[in-house]
Amino acid sequence: MAQSYIENARAIREAMDFAGATLSEENALVCVHLYRPWSVGVTYKVNEYLTYGKNSVGDPQLYKVVQEHTSQADWTPDIVPALFTAIGLDEEGYPVWSQPTGAHDAYNRGDIVDYNGVLYESLIDGNVYSPDTYPAGWTEYSV
Template sequence: MYSIIKEVLIKGNYELVDVLNKINKLWIEGSLTEEERDELVNLARTNANPNNSYAENTIQIANLWEYYQRLDIRLSKLENGQDVEPTEPEEEWPEFVQPSGAHDAYKTGNRIMFQGKKYICKMDNCVWNPLVYPSAWELVEE
């Protein structure tokens, strides 16, 4: 099993979170040694392709629905002659949101909050959170 997974990782055509979960499952089942697991996890993170790791369509649809609802409320207020509150300024440390495509992948220098901690992105086109791909993020100590 180890050699098959390693071949897949070398080719690079996989979704990072999915393959990490499969590697951990095989390790828990006893099909991989701890050393094999560590090697495969590192190889998976090194060879991961951001184009294979975008959020599922259901997440994209949910985000679009939320956006639509906010627009609908604002439009209704405008049509009824009510004042529309200005949009809130962007937070300095916005909460991590799973990218849904190349248009919203994180870039070098982007700042996020993830599980109550602040991080700065260290790579362009990053679609992974700090737990999945820690080397792409720098933890900001306060």
């Protein structure tokens, strides 16, 4: 007997959870849509990834659990750093530069990134190059 759509969807979700758990931080950032969004009443385990809110380029913000707990409404990832670490952000909250995979995640004019410990602002839209590769597309940014 053929599986129902709901059974198939559950099996696919299970496979996505398994695949997501095996990725490095760098690859997890590329595959951020694999991860479930944070919600209340969930028991989170150490090193588990989840999403909450949006990052500066409009993608879901990825977090890694650093302390096992059951989530509460007032323990959101953005306000309880004792439970979560934002992935892809430096200590000041700027996104760490990562190689765009296409136009959908390219940096745009005004985007600020941390590249090798230095903040840069993109001078162009559709910027898929690092500050080293195409210096004319970036300027150092100071706070």
